[in-house]
Amino acid sequence: MVGRVTAWFDDAARDLPWRRTDCTPWGVLVSEVMLQQTPVVRVEPVWREWLRRWPTPSDLAAAPAAEVLRAWGRLGYPRRALRLHQCAGAIVERHDGAVPDDEAALRALPGIGEYTAAAVRAFAFGRRSVVVDTNVRRVLARTLAGTALAAPSPTAAERDLATAVVPDDDGAAARWAAASMELGALVCTARAPRCHACPVADLCAWRATGHPPDELAHRRRTQAWHGTDRQVRGRVMAALRVADEPVARALLADSGPDPAQVDRCLAGLIEDGLVEQDDAGCYRFPTP
DNA sequence: AATCCGGGGAT
DNA sequence: ATCCCAGGATT
Numbered sequence A: 001m002v003g004r005v006t007a008w009f010d011d012a013a014r015d016l017p018w019r020r021t022d023c024t025p026w027g028v029l030v031s032e033v034m035l036q037q038t039p040v041v042r043v044e045p046v047w048r049e050w051l052r053r054w055p056t057p058s059d060l061a062a063a064p065a066a067e068v069l070r071a072w073g074r075l076g077y078p079r080r081a082l083r084l085h086q087c088a089g090a091i092v093e094r095h096d097g098a099v100p101d102d103e104a105a106l107r108a109l110p111g112i113g114e115y116t117a118a119a120v121r122a123f124a125f126g127r128r129s130v131v132v133d134t135n136v137r138r139v140l141a142r143t144l145a146g147t148a149l150a151a152p153s154p155t156a157a158e159r160d161l162a163t164a165v166v167p168d169d170d171g172a173a174a175r176w177a178a179a180s181m182e183l184g185a186l187v188c189t190a191r192a193p194r195c196h197a198c199p200v201a202d203l204c205a206w207r208a209t210g211h212p213p214d215e216l217a218h219r220r221r222t223q224a225w226h227g228t229d230r231q232v233r234g235r236v237m238a239a240l241r242v243a244d245e246p247v248a249r250a251l252l253a254d255s256g257p258d259p260a261q262v263d264r265c266l267a268g269l270i271e272d273g274l275v276e277q278d279d280a281g282c283y284r285f286p287t288p
Numbered sequence B: 001a002a003t004c005c006g007g008g009g010a011t
Numbered sequence C: 001a002t003c004c005c006a007g008g009a010t011t
Helices: A002-012 A024-033 A040-053 A056-059 A065-070 A079-095 A102-106 A114-125 A134-145 A156-165 A168-187 A229-242 A249-255 A258-273
Strands: none
Touching: A024 A040, A024 A079, A024 A114, A040 A065, A040 A249, A056 A079, A056 A134, A056 A156, A065 A079, A079 A249, A102 A114, A102 A258, A229 A249, A229 A258, A249 A258
């Protein structure tokens, strides 16, 4: 399983900038945070711009939060940008400006959770770690468990299974992490898997049983979007992004049909540290 | 364990 | 109109 997937990866891997040998650990960390719930094609141009402007953690730490939020653009979940900014500051303060390779130290950084810490350790430092993202979970669910999709949130049994599969050797483990993720992203996709191009199709439990559908499909609840606070918050952030100066409340009226909702979202954005009010009561990104 | 948190492209 | 995407923090 591991050998065949990594061999496949040697040939099929996408040439992504954060995979190049000249990419720094900081570049890898930035890519991982940007890739949290945002597809590769949308991340790549923003990542290039960020690494050009802020090639090191201390460069980003020194930038104003407003510039960071602006540069985040439409990647979504702008709290990630704020945390990445805080993460850069913490790397400067706690680690002398160098991205740590220790899993516990990584986990302690803002915006770095279990997945991202393991991914940075593997991809930036070539060290063994158990990297379990949505792709790996799906690949393991299908090949080994024989189910169409993994459970909504990772279970302990799933972690144990993922851990058991990871090779002992640092380099082999890091290659498996990248290869298993890539297999899920390019071949063992959620919607229309390309089993004909899969290096382990002949040993896939899900395929062997005729691709049974997801038993929990009918209970999976898709997140609403239209009319939600998330949509309104997004519109407010977009309005502030394009504005050159603080924006009056009246100009944010078309962020949502319900004024009370817009006010609630503004309060939430302020609470989250994404927005602040100036002396005139106009809204803007945080200033130093 | 459940919720909240963006946004866009594919189907 | 629905689904999916290299998740994390909070409760």
